[in-house]
Amino acid sequence: MRDEVNRSIVLQAAVAVGAGIVLFWLASLLPTICPAVMGGPYCGPGLRQQAAASSTVLVVAVGIAAVATAMSVAPHRRRFVFGWGVLVLGLVILGGLGWIVVSAGFIVS
Numbered sequence: 001m002r003d004e005v006n007r008s009i010v011l012q013a014a015v016a017v018g019a020g021i022v023l024f025w026l027a028s029l030l031p032t033i034c035p036a037v038m039g040g041p042y043c044g045p046g047l048r049q050q051a052a053a054s055s056t057v058l059v060v061a062v063g064i065a066a067v068a069t070a071m072s073v074a075p076h077r078r079r080f081v082f083g084w085g086v087l088v089l090g091l092v093i094l095g096g097l098g099w100i101v102v103s104a105g106f107i108v109s
Helices: 002-027 047-072 075-102
Strands: none
Touching: 002 047, 002 075, 047 075
């Protein structure tokens, strides 16, 4: 039973991290919207890719930390601790998406 719980925790974390990475790279493909006059140093095609790469590294690190923390506690508390880890991972993914979208401008329609 313990091995099933451990595999389940690792699989859930891998799916969450993988989904976050896919969302990051899809968001990085959005068109760049620059101001009409003097675009400035913060307007260019590579800004979203840089934010996506940084967000990818961050979400992988948080995913590894969530699994490591869950595995370091007693077996009967792993689900509870991992639930909090997944919550933090979800917040990091949402923050990464926000960073990617606003890194080079966006349109609200």
